[in-house]
Amino acid sequence: MARRPLIITTQPGWAFATLSELRTAGAGEEYVRFHHRDSTLVCRDGIPALPKDLSTPAEVFGEVMSSDSRRGEDATRRIVKLVRPDAVKRAVLDLLPYVEGTRPRRYSVVCETLGRTSVRRQDLALYVERAAQSAFPGWRRSSDRAVRIFCKADPEYAFVGVQLQSNLGDDDSGQPGALRRHLACGLLQLASIDAESVVLDPFMGTGTILDAALRQYQARAVVGFEVDSAAAEIAERRLNSGKASIFRQSFESLDTAMIDSHTRMVTNAPFGAQFERVDTRKLVRFFRECRQAGARITVLASREQSSHLGRGLGLRRKNVIVMGQPAAILYETR
Ligand SMILES: C[S@@+](CC[C@H](N)C(=O)[O-])C[C@H]1O[C@@H](n2cnc3c(N)ncnc32)[C@H](O)[C@@H]1O
Known part of the structure; x- marks a missing residue:
């Protein structure tokens, strides 16, 4: 060429x-x-x-x-x-x-x-x-x-x-809020996932992030929480391997004892018209506890929510547009 x-x-x-x-x-x-x-x-x-x-x-x-x-x-x-x-x-x-x-x-x-x-x-x-x-x-x-x-x-x-x-064309399951695979990969890339990593998505949806973590980043294991049973069912089918632990429960029931220094929380908090927004103070508290237990955090959130989360947690913030909506990625560099 x-x-x-x-x-x-x-x-x-x-x-x-x-x-x-x-x-x-x-x-x-x-x-x-x-x-x-x-x-x-x-x-x-x-x-x-x-x-x-x-x-x-x-x-x-x-x-x-x-x-x-x-x-x-x-x-x-x-x-x-x-x-x-x-x-x-x-x-x-x-x-x-x-x-x-x-x-x-x-x-x-x-x-x-x-x-x-x-x-x-x-x-x-x-x-x-x-x-x-x-x-x-x-x-x-x-x-x-x-x-x-x-x-x-x-x-x-x-x-x-x-x-x-x-690589912008591939789509996900068609479920509301399903994250496109290339966006999931962008988050996983930022989180520096490798074969030692255990990827945790407390808002797992249909499991796009976790699926990409296993297939494209060869993560050691994945853990997901999801309250919507239709979405969780799709995720269970997709992630049907010994490496996935899936909980049909709220993120609040996560036991921080399951977190260690290999845990990488990679997630997108619910935002946009389809979802009831999770209270920002609850999220800050939850993320802080997970960090204290050793997890590193990479999260995609609405622009508004991210400014509170970024301040509350001292994470770096990068503004992005996702499906036409202003959003931001919060991530850490340590
Ligand atoms: C934007 S989607 C996440 C997409 C997902 N990260 C993926 O890779 O496809 C947000 C999800 O959070 C779920 N959700 C909302 N409140 C929740 C809660 N309290 N605990 C766990 N999941 C929750 C919603 O049902 C929705 O599926």
């Missing part, structure tokens, strides 16, 4: 988890942070291969072209001038063999602008669209299984890329 930079975008706020995973995968040291609170990484050099087994939320693009801002002109305006059909054609053809699961001769254009750029999103999309049309006159525009030409721009940095792979 021509050494075109890879551009890895994640959901806003998740780049920090992806970055550590990329480093572990040996993807090199040079990263340029991109807009929107570091939701995009540009990996310029030193990437030995595509990080195919990336499990935290990410989409990987091969770069068609990119621009920084120059001499007072914003990067989005500059990219509009750079988008030429011959350059688009050359780059797309170069990258095509690496695009996962596409049918050729179909393309779609997706465009995002962030921050105050001097070019409107629709205009930018139109420029890219026109360039793609004249580069590939025989191709059909289609969103179904098409080669996805993606454009992301803000005043500082802009790129046009071809999507090579994504």
